[in-house]
Amino acid sequence: MPATTAPGNFDVAVIGGGMIGPAVSLGLLERGLKVCILDEGDDVLRVARGNFGLVWFQGKGFGMPRYVEWSRMSATLYPAFAAELKSYTGVDVGHAQPGGLELLLGEEELAHRRHFIGQIYQQGGGKEYEVEFLDRKQVEDMLPGVGLGDDVVGASYSPVDGHVNPLFLLRAMHTRFQQAGGTYLPHHRVSAVKKNGAAYDLITEAGTVSAPKVVIAAGHGLKQLGPPLGLDIPIRPQRGHILVTERTKPILPMPMSAFRQTVEGSIMLGVSAEEAGYNDQVDTGTVAKIAERAARTIPALRELNVVRTWAALRVLTPDKCPVYAESKSHPGVYAIASHSGVTLAAVNAKVASGWIAGDPAPEQFEAFGVERFDAQKTA
Ligand SMILES: Cc1cc2nc3c(=O)[nH]c(=O)nc-3n(C[C@H](O)[C@H](O)[C@H](O)COP(=O)(O)OP(=O)(O)OC[C@H]3O[C@@H](n4cnc5c(N)ncnc54)[C@H](O)[C@@H]3O)c2cc1C
Numbered sequence: 001m002p003a004t005t006a007p008g009n010f011d012v013a014v015i016g017g018g019m020i021g022p023a024v025s026l027g028l029l030e031r032g033l034k035v036c037i038l039d040e041g042d043d044v045l046r047v048a049r050g051n052f053g054l055v056w057f058q059g060k061g062f063g064m065p066r067y068v069e070w071s072r073m074s075a076t077l078y079p080a081f082a083a084e085l086k087s088y089t090g091v092d093v094g095h096a097q098p099g100g101l102e103l104l105l106g107e108e109e110l111a112h113r114r115h116f117i118g119q120i121y122q123q124g125g126g127k128e129y130e131v132e133f134l135d136r137k138q139v140e141d142m143l144p145g146v147g148l149g150d151d152v153v154g155a156s157y158s159p160v161d162g163h164v165n166p167l168f169l170l171r172a173m174h175t176r177f178q179q180a181g182g183t184y185l186p187h188h189r190v191s192a193v194k195k196n197g198a199a200y201d202l203i204t205e206a207g208t209v210s211a212p213k214v215v216i217a218a219g220h221g222l223k224q225l226g227p228p229l230g231l232d233i234p235i236r237p238q239r240g241h242i243l244v245t246e247r248t249k250p251i252l253p254m255p256m257s258a259f260r261q262t263v264e265g266s267i268m269l270g271v272s273a274e275e276a277g278y279n280d281q282v283d284t285g286t287v288a289k290i291a292e293r294a295a296r297t298i299p300a301l302r303e304l305n306v307v308r309t310w311a312a313l314r315v316l317t318p319d320k321c322p323v324y325a326e327s328k329s330h331p332g333v334y335a336i337a338s339h340s341g342v343t344l345a346a347v348n349a350k351v352a353s354g355w356i357a358g359d360p361a362p363e364q365f366e367a368f369g370v371e372r373f374d375a376q377k378t379a
Pocket of ligand 1: 046220336
């Protein structure tokens, strides 16, 4: 076996340099721990480079009130988190929180959305839930000059929603991580994690890295790494497509679940959901459906050329809620998985990291544990 690559006496080794690993690692560094991130090469499944960039609250947490609060907390922490990244690294992650809309086409969609949002509100036992419904006129007032298609009957709206440039976020977090003394080890695909006395050895072709605590923030890699460590978490891939138009003048004042305009002027159109296994190839039929719906919703979009499209694979749990779990059989090994890694970056950096560092777990954190999947299996 090759010699240890980085004999750095790490306190925590984080597997995965995507969206979740760097966020948590920043918080660990802030707490004075010595941290390394091990990541793979370039041509791998990595959702951090294929997502839509929403920092989204409305509709999150169906079936899990704790996740509603967790998403809310991240939205609250985001402005300071983004400002901090900018002040340290000079990278503006483009975070904005102007509120967000889910535009609804036809009465059936509206009724379905009302029912869904109503259920999330009810599960909160009367707690404030900052989502409201707007009729067509109110949406028009909120989107002056946009010109809605005839089928738009209204929208759900939350003032909490926002967006960010996810690639700049990734760059800023990596830059800050290394600036703050973290060790980044690319081309270190971890094939196994083995107990070795009081520490764990992370085995890679480039060498072995040891640390007493390990965080698996490996996206789809958790499927292979988790089970031998007592973290058999039933994640699955779900494909989503995104289209990007040529740049145009600013027309969308706020993000929507299916559209957002970047600071540079492109309009991103999304986002589909297909069960296609690990196939992340672009499907032209799905692309056509996204474009058709976009044109029905905002007819002016028809005039813009689509310049890029791609598909990426969500890391989805059966209940679509995140997992934060420490292994019972391998104490000190943690798994974090979520299909909202962009939204949760701030709370992962500022709060989840404390739990890994050894602070008491945040209140009702067990809601994010893996036991819920056993309950779902037997339900
Ligand atoms: C189409 C689409 C749109 C999305 N839009 C949004 C959005 O608008 N807002 C939002 O909040 N979220 C969105 N997401 C989800 C978001 O991108 C993910 O939640 C987030 O990227 C997950 O972060 P992660 O770190 O778990 O996984 P990843 O970002 O995939 O990172 C995992 C990393 O681990 C590495 N790795 C894996 N296995 C190993 C191993 N064995 N050894 C070493 N390294 C390993 C991988 O190479 C990768 O770098 C979207 C996802 C999709 C597919």
